[in-house]
Amino acid sequence: MMRIGFHASHEQISPRQLLADVQHAERAGFQMAMCSDHLFPWSSQQGHSGYTWAWLGAALATTDLTFGCVSAPGQRYHPAVHAQKIATLGQMFPGRFWVALGSGENMNEHVTGDRWPTKEVRTRRLEECVDVIGRLLDGEEVTHDGLVTVDRARVWERADPRPLLVGPATSVASAARVARWADGLVTLNQPLDTLRELLAAYREAGGAGTASLQVHLSWAPTEEDAEAIAHEQWRSNVFPEPVNWDTDTPEAFDLIGEHVGPETVRQHVRVSSDLGQHRAWLQEYAELGFDDLYLHFVGQEQERFLDVFGEQVLPQLQ
Template sequence: MTIVGFHASHEQLPPSRLLRAVKRAEDAGFDAAMCSDHFEPWSVRQGHSGYAWSWLGAALEATRFPLGVVTAPGQRYHPAIAAQKLATLAEMYPDRFWAALGSGEAINEHVTGDPWPAKDERDARLAETVDVIRRLLAGSEVTHDGLVHVDRARIWSLPEIPPPLFAAAVSTETAREVAAWADGVITVDQPLDELSAFMAAYRQAGGVGPISVQVHLSWAPTDDEAIAIAHDQWRQSLVPAHLAWELDRPADFDALTADATPEKVAGTLLASADPGRHLEHLAGIAELGVERIFLHHVGTEQDAFIDTFGERVLPQLKAAAR
């Protein structure tokens, strides 16, 4: 059965409101949740970016379902500190916490003042970082001298079972590369033929564990409102991935998308007032064999979305996925 989760977007809401939203999502029938881990929002209009790791402790304590995070250790987070955070949450909340690791985006990592590496170096750095984290979570003392540097690090408070380390990936090339180390993979919504190719690339390269898809969507009582919400909050979706990794300020994204029309933004995600249209789209993803689908309503008002989808989408989607 497909797990249907709620995505908590730190870029768009203050942490206190996100905490209330994730509790409401559990009450409404969502099976799980995940969150972003940004230092800055994508857009000045979004206006928030709380610290995911403080929030995760509160959210795990306030709920009972699984929670995960998409994060990028290696520059903003030293791998030893990343491993310590992962171990602490997994020890406190066994079998409920996971992390998806990616190579990062300049908008979050530039704050260290270190140079932003080219993509091939970022990917190599991630592979080293994952190796360091896994060794630390296994209880080893680790010294490493490469693209990341570690001196005699050891995690003293370990969980009985290390948390799953998924990979965050978009392209089929990355799906093949991460299959060697990932306990699962999470990607973003894309046309079904491309998503199917992504899944095949991961599995054929030996990838194991669940495949998850994060679905950005916009829902409101009318189509016009849903489109307006997407245009206000999610127009950075028009920036190609290879460029989005390189821009380092929210104002840069705003400048690149300043002339974007509501209709053009709506073409990057499903913006509709009809829960049936959303259900049909999500069912198509589930039919591919995706194990986990995380829904992100790109608006800043989450309550009505949670309640409506909890009543009119989740039960039907879960039944169809069976």
């Protein structure tokens, strides 16, 4: 049966408010949650970026939800440090935490001062990190010399069960590639044909586990307000690769976002004041074969969205 979760956007909401929001989401009937892991927001209009890993401990301790996190090892985070964080949350909250390991964005990683690698090098670095993290979670002592260097690392706290290492993918090619190592798949809402091909590529390459979809949406009582929220908050998030990977500051995203109109935002965010339309969109994703949907209302004030969707959308879909 399809499950519906809440996406906690650290770039848009302060960690204190976001903790209250995810607790509210549980009361409203959302079954799980996932979050981002940024050092910078996508734009100055968003204006936040709390430390995800501290927040996750508080969120797991004050709800009964399962949580996932999309995070990038290899530059800002050494894979041994990453493994220790994953194992600690997994040990404290057994079976309730997973992490999607991605290759990252320059905006969050350039702070180390290291050169931002090409996409292929970043992907190979990620695959090395996944191997290191997995071995550390299994209790091995790891030494590794490659695109990352590890010297006799060991994680002393073991999580049972081992947290799932999920593969994030936004293209057909990347879905097939992460299938080599991933315990599940997570992606973003895109045209239905693209999502169908992406899912097929993952499964045909041997990808197992749960297929999850993060759905960007905007709802308000009027169509004008729903559109205004989406345009104000999410116009800096509509750019394809390599712009989204390589742009290095929120100010740069703000500049290029000035040229993005509401119609372009609608191609990336499900915008409607009609709850029936939102239900229909979500049902389409379920029929494609996604097991879990994580709803990301792109506004900054979550309370009304949580209450209305909890009462009038979730019950009809679950």
